[in-house]
Amino acid sequence: MHLWFLRRCCWLLTLIATAVAQTRLPPEPPATAALVRYEFMAPHMGTLFRIVLFAPTASAAETAAAAAFARVAELNRIMSDYDANSEVMQLRRQPAGIAVAVSAELFDLLQRSQQLAEKSGGAFDVTLGPVVRLWREARRTRQLPTAAERAAAQRASGYTKLRLNPAARTITLLAPGMQLDFGGIAKGYAADEALAVLARLGLAHAMVAASGDLALGDAPPGKLGWKVEIEPFGHPSREPWIIVAANVGISTSGDTEQFADIGGVRYSHIVDPATALGLTKPVAVTVIAQQATLSDGLATACSVLAIGAREKLAGCLGDSARAIVLRQDQCGMIQRETFGSNPPGLHTP
Ligand code: AMP
Numbered sequence: 282m283h284l285w286f287l288r289r290c291c292w293l294l295t296l297i298a299t300a301v302a303q304t305r306l307p308p309e310p311p312a313t314a315a316l317v318r319y320e321f322m323a324p325h326m327g328t329l330f331r332i333v334l335f336a337p338t339a340s341a342a343e344t345a346a347a348a349a350f351a352r353v354a355e356l357n358r359i360m361s362d363y364d365a366n367s368e369v370m371q372l373r374r375q376p377a378g379i380a381v382a383v384s385a386e387l388f389d390l391l392q393r394s395q396q397l398a399e400k401s402g403g404a405f406d407v408t409l410g411p412v413v414r415l416w417r418e419a420r421r422t423r424q425l426p427t428a429a430e431r432a433a434a435q436r437a438s439g440y441t442k443l444r445l446n447p448a449a450r451t452i453t454l455l456a457p458g459m460q461l462d463f464g465g466i467a468k469g470y471a472a473d474e475a476l477a478v479l480a481r482l483g484l485a486h487a488m489v490a491a492s493g494d495l496a497l498g499d500a501p502p503g504k505l506g507w508k509v510e511i512e513p514f515g516h517p518s519r520e521p522w523i524i525v526a527a528n529v530g531i532s533t534s535g536d537t538e539q540f541a542d543i544g545g546v547r548y549s550h551i552v553d554p555a556t557a558l559g560l561t562k563p564v565a566v567t568v569i570a571q572q573a574t575l576s577d578g579l580a581t582a583c584s585v586l587a588i589g590a591r592e593k594l595a596g597c598l599g600d601s602a603r604a605i606v607l608r609q610d611q612c613g614m615i616q617r618e619t620f621g622s623n624p625p626g627l628h629t630p
C-alpha cells in the first residue's frame with residue numbers, strides 16, 4: 282500500500298507513508314483484530330487533506346473521517362487569512378493595545394507559537410502577518426517592496442509585541458497594524474487535531490496528511506510504523522532517507538513550489554524577519570517531532586535558521602526533534618545534514 286506526498290522544492294522531496302516491515306528493525310508486533318484500511322481525501326486550508334485509517338467497518342471509517350474533516354474546517358474558520366470573517370481576520374479590526382478574548386484553539390496555538398518564537402529567536406513568528414502580506418504582494422506583482430514598506434511592516438510585527446493572558450484567555454497586540462499569520466503552523470495543528478478526533482472515536486491506527494505536514498498515529502496493525510521516504514529530486518543516485526515512525530509529526534518546508542523570481546533572484550514564500558524578504562538560499566527542511574504542530578512550526582523556523590545559524594538551529598530543535606536539512610553548497614551540490622535527536626516513536630534503520 283502506498284501513499285505519495287509530492288512536494289516540489291528546488292529538489293523534489295517525495296514522502297511515501299505506508300506500513301512496512303523493515304529489516305534491521307525490531308520484529309513487528311502481532312496483527313490485532315480484523316481492521317481494514319480506508320483512505321479519504323478532502324480539500325481544506327488551500328490544500329488536499331488525506332486520511333488513512335484502519336477500522337472494523339466502512340461506516341465506522343466514514344463517520345470518523347467526516348468528523349475529522351469537520352474539525353479541520355472548524356479550525357480553518359478560526360485561522361484562515363483568506364476568509365474575511367475568520368477569527369484571525371476579525372482580530373485585525375481591533376485597535377492596538379486592547380485585550381481581546383479569543384477562542385480556546387486560537388489561544389492554544391498562540392501559546393505554542395510564542396514558545397517556538399522564543400526558542401528560534403524569532404525565526405518563526407506568527408506576528409509576521411504584515412511582512413507576509415507585503416511579501417505575498419511582491420510575489421504577485423514581481424516587484425520588491427521598498428525599504429520604507431519593509432520597515433513599516435517590521436514595525437507592525439514581532440512576537441515581543443504580543444501579550445497573552447492565560448487566566449482571562451485574552452491577547453493584546455501592542456503595535457498598530459499587527460496581523461497574525463498561521464500559515465507556518467496551522468496545517469500541522471489541524472492534522473494533529475484531526476488525528477485526535479479519530480483516536481477519540483476509537484480509530485488510533487491512523488494518519489493525517491496536509492500537503493507537507495503529516496500527523497502519524499498508532500502504527501498500522503501488525504506493523505512497527507508508517508514508512509516515510511525522503512528523496513532529493515534530481516539526485517536519484519542518492520539513497521533516500523527512510524523513516525519508520527508512529528505517533529510523531531513530520532513536516533517539510535523550504536523553497537517549495539511557492540516561490541517567485543524577481544529580478545533574476547529566486548525568493549521563497551518563507552520570510553526572513555531580519556530582512557522582511559523571502560529566503561533566497563535554496564533549502565528544504567524535514568522535521569520529525571512529537572506532534573505535527575511542532576514539526577510544522579520547526580520546519581519553517583529551521584528553513585530560516587539554515588541560512589547560517591547552525592547552533593541556533595540545533596538549539597531550536599531541543600533534544601526531542603530531528604531535522605534533515607538539504608541545501609545547496611557553493612558548487613551547487615546538494616548537501617544533507619541532520620540535526621537534533623530522534624523523538625520517541627521514530628525508528629530509523
Ligand atoms: P511552511 O510551508 O509551513 O514553511 O509555511 C510557510 C508559510 O508560513 C508562509 O506562506 C507564511 O504564511 C508563513 N511564514 C512565512 N515566513 C514565516 C516565518 N518566518 N515565521 C512564521 N511563519 C512564516
Ligand code: MG
Pocket residue numbers: 464465466532534576577578579580581
Ligand atoms: Mg511550517
